[in-house]
Amino acid sequence: MTSSPAPGTRSSRISMFSAFKGRNEVSIKGQYRSYLFRKFLFMMGCGILVVIISGISATLGSYDLDFLDVYQVIFNHILNWGEPETVKVFVVWQLRLPRIIMGIVAGFGLAIAGAAMQGIMKNPLADPYTTGISAGAGFGAAIAIILGLGLGAGEYAIIINAFLFSLIPTFIIIGLTRFRKPTPSMMVLAGIATMYIFTAMTSLFMISADPNSVQAVYIWTVGTLDKASWSSIPIVFAVMVLGSLFLQGMAKNLNVMGMGDAGAKSLGVNVERSRVLILVVISLMTAAIVSFTGVIGFIGLVSPHVVRIFLGSDNKFLLPASGLFGAALLLGADAVARTIIAPTILPVGIITAFIGGPLFLYLIMQRKKEVW
C-alpha cells in the first residue's frame, strides 16, 4: 500500500480509523448523547412518579390528609425527631409510611430482579419467580401456617420458612450445574420441575388443612403489603440495595451475554459463572421480598417490558429504570387495592394482575416485533 492513499478509498478510511474527527462521527456522538439524555429523563420521570404516587397513597384512608400535608408531616417529623407524635404524624409515620416504603422497596426489587432474570434467561417471559422461588416460598409459608412448623415464632416462622424454602430451587439449580452447563433452558426447566414438586406438596397440605389456614395460605400466595412495618423494612431494604448495586455492576455483562454464549465469551465474559452469580443475587433479593410480602406477581414481568419500549434494552439503564417503574406500579396498584372496595383492602397481588394483564395484552398488540 502506498503511504498516502487516495482520499475516499477504503485505505484512506482505515488510516483514519483511530483519529477520524469527521462530521459524521461528531453527529453520531451527538445523537448518542441525546439518546443517553432521554434515558436519564425517563428515569427522572419514573422517580418523580414514585414520589407523587407515594404522596397520593399516603392520603388514602379514613383519616383525611391532603397531598401537601403528607410531605409536610414527613419533613417536620424528620426535622423535629423525638418530639411527641401528633395524630397526623402517627397516621402518616406509623400507619401509612411503612406500607408505602415496603411498596417502593418490593416494587423496585422485584422489577430489577425481573429485568435481570429476563437478561440471563434471554427470555421475555421470565420473571423473578421463573426458577421456582415463589413455589418454594409458598410451600415454606404453608407448612408454617398449616402445621405451625418453622424456625422462629408466629409471624416470623412464616417469614423465615418462606425465605429458606424459596432458596431451595436455586440451590437445586446450582447443584445441577455440576452435571450440566447452566444454560437458560436448563435453568428454566429445572425451575419448572421444582415448581411442580413444591406446588404439589403445598396442595397436599392444603387439602388436609382447616379452612382458615387454607385462606391464610391463599392470601399469602397472592401477596399483600398489609404486614409491612418499620421493623421489617431495614432487612428487605438492605438486601434490595446490595442486590441492586451488584446487578447494576453486572449490567454490561448482561448486555454482552444477550448476544449469545460464544459471542459473550469471546468478549471476555465468563458466561456460566456470571449467569449463576446473577441468579443467586436475584434469588436472594426475591426471597427477601417475598418472605415479607408474599408472592406479588406481574411487577417483575411487566415493568422491564414497559421500560424497554421507552429506553431500549441496554441493561445499564433498563435495570434502574425498571426498578423505579416497578416501585411506581406497585404503589399505584396498592393504592387501588386499598380504595376500590374500601374499607376492605384487597391483596395487592390481585390488582397487579388485573392492571398488569390487560396492560401487557395492550402492549403486545401495539408491537409488531416479537419483543421490543
Next chain:
Amino acid sequence: MKLKINDVVFSYSSLKVLDSVCLDLNESKFVCILGPNGVGKSTLVHCINRILKPQEGVVLLDQTNVQDMGLKEVARKVGYVPQASTDMFPLTVVDTVLMGRHPHSGWSTNEADLDIVTGILSMLEIEDLAMRSFDELSAGQKQKVLIARGLAQEPQLLLLDEPTSNLDIRHQLEVMELLGELVRSRKLLVVMVSHDLNITARYADLVIMMKGGKIFDAGTPEQVFTENNIRSVYGVEAQVVTAGTKPYVVPLAALKIKKEGAVSDIVGIEGSLAMERLEPDHAL
C-alpha cells in the same frame, strides 16, 4: 501476533471433531479455513479464542497458552465475529459495537471507547445505522455490525466465522477487501472460516483446507484449489480455471458417496505436503 496450534484434539463427547491439528502463523496474513460442513472449522476457531478447551494439545498466542490467559486477556488480543447473532433484547448499533470495548473498559463507557466505535462505524460506512436497533437491520448490515464489534476489540488476531455467508456479492467483495486492507495496513492476522471457494481464492494469502478434523492441505489459493483436492475434500467434480491471476473453481457434479468416508478413497494431496507448506519459513 504469533499463533501456534500444536496437536490440538477436540471431541464433542465421543465424536472427534479435531484430530491433531497443527498450525503455525507468524505474521499478519489473510488466512481462510475451508472445508465441508462439520469438518471442525468453527471448533478450531473456538479453540483459538478459548471458547472451547481442547482435550489435547495447546494453542499459543505469542508463546502463551490461551488456557493460561483470562477470558478478558484473550478478548483484548483476539477479536471474534460470529456466524450470526440473534439477540432477544436487541440494542442499538452503537451499543452493540461498544460491546467490543468490553474487554478493555471498566464499568462505564468512556469518551475514548466512543471515539473508537464511531471511527469504526465511519470506516465501515455504517454511520447512518448508528442509532438503529440491531434487529431491524438486514442480514448484511448485521454482519457488518458484528465485524465492527470484532474490530472494536482492537485485536491483533481477528477470527471470523463465515462473515460473508449472508451477504450479496457486492457486500461480500467489500468485506473481503476490507479484511485484506486490515491485514496490510494494521498488520492484523485474520483467520476466517469460509464456504465460498472463489471469493476465498481471490483474497486469501493462505488457504487451509480441512477434512475429517485434520488439515488436508494448506498453501496459496493456486496450490490448494486443485481439481483433486476439491474432489477429495468436498466430493465434488470440479474444473479449476484461472481467472486473472487467481484460480476459479467451476463445480460440475456431486460425486456419489457410497458409504461414509468413501470419498477419502479418492486421494488428493497428503497431509505431509500440507505441513510442509505450513512451515513458518515457507514462502507463500
